[in-house]
Structures are given as C-alpha cells and as structure tokens.
Amino acid sequence: MAPNRRGSSTCVFPKMPVIVSAASVVGPREGKGPLGPLFDLVCADTLCGETSWEKAETKMLRQAVDLAEAKAGLEDAEVDFFLAGDLLNQIISSSFTARDKDIPFLGLYGACSTIGEAMALGSFLISGGFARNVLVASSSHHDTAERQYRYPTEFGHQRVPSSQWTVTAAAALLLSAQGEGPKVEAVTVGRVMDFGITDANDMGSAMAPAFADTVWRHLIDLGRSPGDYDAIFSGDLGMVGSKAALHLLKKRGIDLKEVHHDTGLMIYGMEPEICSGASGCGCVASVFAAKIYPELKSGKLKRVLLVPTGALHSPTTCQQAESIPGIAHAVSLVYPGWEEREP
Amino acid sequence: MTLLYAFLVGGTLCALAQIVLDLTKTNPAFVMVSAVSLGAVLSGLGLYGPLVEFAGAGATTPLLGFGHSLVTGMMEDVVRLGWFGLFTGGLRATASGLMAAIVFGYLMAVLFNPKG
Amino acid sequence: MTRPRTREKEEYIKLATSFHPPRPILRNALLAFLVGGAICTVAQVILGVLSTKLPRVQAQAMTSSIMVFLGALLTGLGVYDEIGRFAGMGAALPITGFANSVVSPAMEFKREGFVLGVSARMFQVAGPVIVYGSLSALIVTILRVYVFG
Known part of the structure; x- marks a missing residue:
C-alpha cells in the first residue's frame, strides 16, 4: 500500500x-x-x-x-x-x-x-x-x-x-509548498460514472451519480461523516442534479442535507433564464476563489469538501445518442490554523 | 374578417407546434422539419388549399405553408411539363422566401454582430 | 458503488426525470398562440395591401420575401432571439422564424470568415427544413399525380 x-x-x-x-x-x-x-x-x-x-x-x-x-x-x-x-x-x-x-x-x-x-x-x-x-x-x-x-x-x-x-x-x-492560506488536506480522484442519461438539457442528473460515488468513497476511505465538514460544495449539479445526488447518497445511508451547497445555485439570483442553475468550468472555480476561499482563509469555515463535477460528453456523442458520462473529484480543504487547533 | 381568421389559424398552428414540442421534449429543429412535411401531406390530401382560402397569411406564413407551396408548385409544373416538373416546381414556387433568406441572411451577417 | 446495471440505470433515469421541473405547457401554448397569431396578422395586412395592386400569386410571393426580411432584420438587431425565448414555436414556426434560423448562424459564424463561416453555416437549421420539405413534397406529388391521379 x-x-x-x-x-x-x-x-x-x-x-x-x-x-x-x-x-x-x-x-x-x-x-x-x-x-x-x-x-x-x-x-x-x-x-x-x-x-x-x-x-x-x-x-x-x-x-x-x-x-x-x-x-x-x-x-x-x-x-x-x-x-x-x-x-x-x-x-x-x-x-x-x-x-x-x-x-x-x-x-x-x-x-x-x-x-x-x-x-x-x-x-x-x-x-x-x-x-x-x-x-x-x-x-x-x-x-x-x-x-x-x-x-x-x-x-x-x-x-x-x-x-x-x-x-x-x-x-x-x-x-x-509553503506560505499562509487554506490547505489541501486530502483528495479523492473520482471514477467516471454513467447512469444512462442522454438528455443534454439535463447535465445535473448525468453528473449526480459521479458526485454521490466520489463523496461516498471519500467519507468511507477517511472514516468520516458529513458532519466532519462545515460545508460540502458540489460544483454545479443545479437544482435537478442536487436532488438526484442527495437521493442517491441517502440510499447509501448518508444524509448530506445539512451541509450540502451547490455552487451552481450560488452565483445567480432567481432569474427564470438560468433554469436549473449555473454550470461551466468557471462556475465552481470562481465561486471558490471569490467566496469559499476567503471564508476558509479567515477561519469562518474550518473544513470544507469541494467536489467539482463534470459532464464528459461532446455535441457529437450527443447527436449519436450516446449517454453522458460524469466525473467528480473531491478536494478536502482546511483553514490555515487547522493543524494547531485545540481538539 | 380575414385578419381575424389569419390570427386565429396562424396562432392555433403555432400553439399546436408548441404543445408537440413540450410533450415530445424534442428540439425545435425536429418540430420545424415535421411541420413542413405535415404541410406537404395535408396539401396532398387537399386539406391545406381550403385553409389558405379561409385564413390567407394565417395558413401560408407558418412553415406548413412552405410544404403546401412546394406541393402546389410541383403539381402545377407536372401538369405543364410532365414528370420533369417534379424537379422544377417545388423550388420555383418557394423561391421568393428562399432567395430572400439568402440575400437578407448574408446582408444581416455583414451589417450586424451577434449580441449573445 | 459498483458499475450500474441496466435496471439500475432505468430506475435512475426515472428518478432524475421525476426531479425535472414541469414544463409550463398551457402558458407556452398561449404565448405561442398570441405571438404566432400576431405575426400571421402582420403578414395578412401586408398581403392585403399588396393584393390591391398585384396579382394574387405575386402578392403572396412578395409577402413571403417581406416577412423574411422582417425576421432577418429583427434577428440582426438582437430582438428575435428574445421573442423566441418568450414565445417558443410562436416565433419559430412562422416564416420569420425560418429567417431567424438562417440569419442567426450566418451572423454567429462571421468571425470564422464569409465563405466557411457565414455561407457554409447559413442553412445549419434551415437546410433540414428545405430538404425534408422538398422530399415530402416530391413523394406527395408522385402519389397524388401518378398513383391516385
């Protein structure tokens, strides 16, 4: 090992x-x-x-x-x-x-x-x-x-x-390697999961199984529960995908309701055009840089799990009626004073 | 009176297309293609001609009218020229829309940029 | 979690679909009716004016050209996509929507040049409409004239 x-x-x-x-x-x-x-x-x-x-x-x-x-x-x-x-x-x-x-x-x-x-x-x-x-x-x-x-x-x-x-x-x-700031404590690299979603208008559901699988593996591997994190951010399942992901995890006995946030639902107000939520490489990245990072740095958040999710399709595969594979990686982050904290 | 019929018939055709789109959850391109083909079939069955008489532009403006024009043109040319009319009639009858689309499409692309 | 089996996939797709917000079918149909009806009324007004001066076939042809021009202009001004977002097929089904489907890719791919961008992409959506329209018309006419004629 x-x-x-x-x-x-x-x-x-x-x-x-x-x-x-x-x-x-x-x-x-x-x-x-x-x-x-x-x-x-x-x-x-x-x-x-x-x-x-x-x-x-x-x-x-x-x-x-x-x-x-x-x-x-x-x-x-x-x-x-x-x-x-x-x-x-x-x-x-x-x-x-x-x-x-x-x-x-x-x-x-x-x-x-x-x-x-x-x-x-x-x-x-x-x-x-x-x-x-x-x-x-x-x-x-x-x-x-x-x-x-x-x-x-x-x-x-x-x-x-x-x-x-x-x-x-x-x-x-x-x-x-050194300096002041939030730290990367652990990483769970995700597997590609495909539950057969073919609808390119519903990428949240296509990515939700990957999110659930990665979070589940991360918690099992480290012997933790969702309560060990101040927040678990999915990067960007939207409204539909978030519901599906929480449902899948609940079936495995993990209740994420208290700590789960979706960055796709944080960046915009309630605009009808946005539909199920935001997505894109820039979404979870910019929300992390602008909101989660400063809160970790100040110690407002002590430990968070950032789980960016991706839909690995292309316009060609969608036209050929292939299903949409999803992936998610979990990055566990802690605030700067984590190692010196009082237990 | 034809104005009112145009509004009602045109509006109804659009509403039906919208319902088909929402119920089948397909995309607009498929509905547009189906509408043209349906227009051609209705025309062949002799149903679309009377609708055009009744509602004028209410029946010719939706894409079903495009299918109807294609069939009408082909039938006319088949009568005039024999079987070769199949190859000349359709586009002759719809040339005004297609040529306008090419000319104005190109012109707008020269003049404007997409706003996103 | 292990790889999903076919039954698991089917169950999941059903589950995910149950989370989809419902489409506002009635509202969409009503908006399509009103906007589509309004566009057809405009076309009828133009047709009416032209019919006083021109023979019928010519007036109809010219009405089509004018409606295509209007749809193209509104697309160029960036208005037609808003109408489409609002009215769905009410904006897409009339010939002005056909114009929108020609002008929008033409404008969009201008940055890739006028030959391989504008001209090559112009009929991205409208091409299938012309192809299927022509082929259906061909079959319908053959049936009508040579089989049942």
Whole structure:
C-alpha cells in the first residue's frame, strides 16, 4: 500500500499544500449576481473589449492568472507548473493563455470538474517534491459554450427548465509548498460514472451519480461523516442534479442535507433564464476563489469538501445518442490554523 | 374578417407546434422539419388549399405553408411539363422566401454582430 | 458503488426525470398562440395591401420575401432571439422564424470568415427544413399525380 493512500481512492498529504492566493474574473451577468462584489474583476460586456468571445474568454483567464500571481507576489520564473483547462474544443482558452506565460504547461480536460482535477494534480506535484509553486486555473464563457454545444446565440428558442446556464468566468489559484492560506488536506480522484442519461438539457442528473460515488468513497476511505465538514460544495449539479445526488447518497445511508451547497445555485439570483442553475468550468472555480476561499482563509469555515463535477460528453456523442458520462473529484480543504487547533 | 381568421389559424398552428414540442421534449429543429412535411401531406390530401382560402397569411406564413407551396408548385409544373416538373416546381414556387433568406441572411451577417 | 446495471440505470433515469421541473405547457401554448397569431396578422395586412395592386400569386410571393426580411432584420438587431425565448414555436414556426434560423448562424459564424463561416453555416437549421420539405413534397406529388391521379 502506498503510504499516503487511504481506502479505495483517497490520497492524504502529510505536509499539506497551501493555496496562497485566489483570483476571479467574471462577466457582466455574474457581476450583477449575489456574489458580484466578491469577484476581483467584472467585465463590462461579454466581449471584454475583444473581437470574439473566444478571445474574451482567453483574456479573462489571462487576467485571473496574472492576478493570482500578483496577489501571491510571485513571478513566472518562480512558478513551476501551470495546470489549466476549459470547455472549448482543444482547450484553446487554456493553451492560448499559457502561450503568454513563461511556465511549463499541462492542459487538462474534465469539463466543469477541471478545477478539481487541477487542484488534485497540483497538490500531488507539490507534495511529491516536484514543484514549489503551481498555478491552477479554469474558465468558461456562456457564448463560446452556447455556440459550440447548442445553437447560435441569436437563434430564438426556449430554454428547457432542467437545463443549466454556462457561466462566463475565469479563476486561478496558486498552490504552494509553503506560505499562509487554506490547505489541501486530502483528495479523492473520482471514477467516471454513467447512469444512462442522454438528455443534454439535463447535465445535473448525468453528473449526480459521479458526485454521490466520489463523496461516498471519500467519507468511507477517511472514516468520516458529513458532519466532519462545515460545508460540502458540489460544483454545479443545479437544482435537478442536487436532488438526484442527495437521493442517491441517502440510499447509501448518508444524509448530506445539512451541509450540502451547490455552487451552481450560488452565483445567480432567481432569474427564470438560468433554469436549473449555473454550470461551466468557471462556475465552481470562481465561486471558490471569490467566496469559499476567503471564508476558509479567515477561519469562518474550518473544513470544507469541494467536489467539482463534470459532464464528459461532446455535441457529437450527443447527436449519436450516446449517454453522458460524469466525473467528480473531491478536494478536502482546511483553514490555515487547522493543524494547531485545540481538539 | 380575414385578419381575424389569419390570427386565429396562424396562432392555433403555432400553439399546436408548441404543445408537440413540450410533450415530445424534442428540439425545435425536429418540430420545424415535421411541420413542413405535415404541410406537404395535408396539401396532398387537399386539406391545406381550403385553409389558405379561409385564413390567407394565417395558413401560408407558418412553415406548413412552405410544404403546401412546394406541393402546389410541383403539381402545377407536372401538369405543364410532365414528370420533369417534379424537379422544377417545388423550388420555383418557394423561391421568393428562399432567395430572400439568402440575400437578407448574408446582408444581416455583414451589417450586424451577434449580441449573445 | 459498483458499475450500474441496466435496471439500475432505468430506475435512475426515472428518478432524475421525476426531479425535472414541469414544463409550463398551457402558458407556452398561449404565448405561442398570441405571438404566432400576431405575426400571421402582420403578414395578412401586408398581403392585403399588396393584393390591391398585384396579382394574387405575386402578392403572396412578395409577402413571403417581406416577412423574411422582417425576421432577418429583427434577428440582426438582437430582438428575435428574445421573442423566441418568450414565445417558443410562436416565433419559430412562422416564416420569420425560418429567417431567424438562417440569419442567426450566418451572423454567429462571421468571425470564422464569409465563405466557411457565414455561407457554409447559413442553412445549419434551415437546410433540414428545405430538404425534408422538398422530399415530402416530391413523394406527395408522385402519389397524388401518378398513383391516385
């Protein structure tokens, strides 16, 4: 047995990696939402002064990455890896951002779970002694996703009540071997789960089994119960998916009702267009950077489980009537004073 | 009076299409394709012609009217030219809509950008 | 959790579907009726005016062109997608919706150029309508003229 592995799929860190800074950049709609004042930058329009939405998404990711570095007081030369991913074909927003950075780059794809995948890998790199500082980031843009996955943006169609609204947002975190900040305590890498959902207008239900499986494994592996966490955040199951996920866990004897929050239900107010909630790589990442990270840092939250979830389909597989596989990674985070706390 | 009939018939066709969309949970493209085909079938059965007489633009404006025009055009050309009319009539009768779609579609793309 | 079996999948799909918010069928149908009816009334007004000066077939053809122009213009101005979001098939079924389905991809893919972007994508949604319309009309006409004629 590997010394830092627990149970079937959980890794623990004897020396916990520290998240020394977090930055978020969002679009105008997100800026008007309930978390609006918490984001670092809010773009005035969805083009952010660029000529295409793809360029706008890259610019937002670039701004988030630069801000995270600036907040931590680090230069490119001091950062050993840049891990990033997004929703667009060939993850161009991330590679194009990396083009302007002088940092070794690993591109990731985990759909909306990307930031979880990046945090896990970044923590492994630091814990394994391969890096001092690792920059992790992800982004999504409503209009680039809409034209890639659905219809042209000006096509007049009704949104389906179970569908989710892709968030326009980018966020970056700096993981470090030392420094002040919330720490990564444990990581459970998820398995791909497919319960046969084929409806691309219901990604929440497609991802819910993966969320339930990962949370269940995490708790079993570490011998914990939901009450050991101040909050368990799913990253972004929406209303429909959250209900399905809680139901699946309840069947396994785990009641998450008291501690579960969905980042897809935190970023917007009650707007009918949003339907079941928000989604996108940028959603869970920006909510974490803007809201959860500061609350962990101040000690308002002592220990949380962040579980970004992703739907691993493409427009092609949906047209070929394939079902939608889902994935979820759990990252357990603790506040800076965790190791010195009174029992 | 035709104005009122146009409103009622056009509105009813749209409402029926909406109900089909909501009940079958398919997507708008499938409903549009089905509507055109249904229009062609109703036209062939001799049902759509009287509806056009009754409701004017209320029957020709929804996509079912597009299917009806295709059939009417083909039938006319088959009478005029024989079997080869099958290849000329349909698009001849619907050319005004298609040409307008190409011309104005291109023009709008030149003039405007999508707002998202 | 182990890999789901077929029965488990079926049960889960049923469960997930039960969590779907219901579609507001009556409200949607009413909105489609009102907006679709209104669009057809506009077309009838135009047809009425043109009919006073032109022969009937020509007036009808010109009405189609004008309605396509209106749908295209409203799409260009960014208004038609809002009407569609509100009225569903009430906006999509009239010929103005056909225009919207042509103009929206044309505009959307302008950034990919005028040949492979605008022109190639223009009939992304409208193409199937033309294909199925033409093929159904062909079959209907053959049946009508050569089989039952």
